Every structure is written in structure tokens, then in C-alpha cells.
Amino acid sequence: xxxxxxxLRQVDAVLQEAASHPIPPRPLSGWLRAIRExxxxxxxxxxxxxxxxxxxxxxxxQAEAADAITLATLRRVAEALDCDLQYILVPRQSLRQMRWQxxxxxxxxxxxxxxxxxxxxxxxxxxxxxxxxxxxxxxAQEILRSGGARLxx
Numbered sequence: 001x002x003x004x005x006x007x008l009r010q011v012d013a014v015l016q017e018a019a020s021h022p023i024p025p026r027p028l029s030g031w032l033r034a035i036r037e038x039x040x041x042x043x044x045x046x047x048x049x050x051x052x053x054x055x056x057x058x059x060x061x062q063a064e065a066a067d068a069i070t071l072a073t074l075r076r077v078a079e080a081l082d083c084d085l086q087y088i089l090v091p092r093q094s095l096r097q098m099r100w101q102x103x104x105x106x107x108x109x110x111x112x113x114x115x116x117x118x119x120x121x122x123x124x125x126x127x128x129x130x131x132x133x134x135x136x137x138x139x140a141q142e143i144l145r146s147g148g149a150r151l152x153x
Contacts, residue, residue, distance in 0.1 A: 004147065012095045019090045030065030032074075035081055049080040099144060102151055107139035 027034040047057040063069040078085040143150050
């Protein structure tokens with residue numbers, strides 16, 4: 001197994017584990033305000049910890065609730081609340097499956113182009129669907145073996 005394949009498997013395993021422990025949905029008011037209020041901390045106290053005005057804190061809480069806050073700012077506010085910021089992108093399917101589907105799609109595109117060219121040249125192949133599928137799988141495997149250089153371009 002090569003280094004890229006090993007890295008893919010490791011990241012895939014971590015992400016699959018993360019997917020099995022989904023985070024709860026964000027409260028309508030946002031996590032910042034929900035945690036601050038649950039702690040019984042006033043906006044004035046948190047604003048002071050952040051060295052910003054109370055109106056500045058309201059803007060941050062509104063920005064977080066509207067998905068318009070930067071990670072750096074969110075990290076800073078989390079620190080002021082004595083919280084850790086954790087974020088992760090969780091693929092809807094395994095990374096290996098995503099790569100395979102992309103490779104199959106690329107191979108199918110190339111196979112269709114070749115078929116059109118052959119049809120124009122009156123060289124249409126009468127290969128059975130099982131043979132075409134075998135060729136498609138072989139092309140996809142070759143795309144993956146190429147190290148991904150042709151996978152996403």
C-alpha cells in the first residue's frame with residue numbers, strides 16, 4: 001500500500017468515526033449566545049472579555065447565528081467562553097467511494113467520447129455490456145493508479 005492510499009484510509013476512518021457522532025443542530029440564536037446565556041454570563045461581561053463593545057458582541061452573536069462569522073473570530077469567542085472550537089467536514093460517503101465514483105464518471109466520459117469518434121469513423125464496437133463495464137472499471141482503476149492527476153481535472 002502506498003503512502004497516498006494509507007493517508008486516504010486513515011482520513012476516511014477518522015471521518016467515518018466523526019460521522020457516527022453527529023453534532024446537535026445549532027440553536028436558532030446560535031451557539032455563542034446559547035452558551036453565554038446557559039452560563040448566566042451577561043453580554044457586557046463577554047464583551048469585556050473580548051475587549052469589544054456590547055453592540056459589537058451582539059453583532060458577533062448575530063453573525064454566528066447567520067453563518068456569517070469567521071473561524072478566527074469564532075475561535076476567539078470560544079476561548080473567551082472557555083470553550084474549544086471544533087469543526088470538521090464530514091463527507092456524506094467514504095472518501096474512497098467518492099474517488100471511485102469520480103473515476104468511474106471520468107472513465108465513462110472518455111468511453112463515450114471514444115464511442116462517438118468510432119461511430120463517426122464507422123467503427124462502432126458491438127462489445128457486450130459486461131465487457132463495456134469491465135473496460136470502464138479498468139479505466140477507472142487506471143485513473144486512480146495515476147495518483148489522481150486525471151481524477152479531478
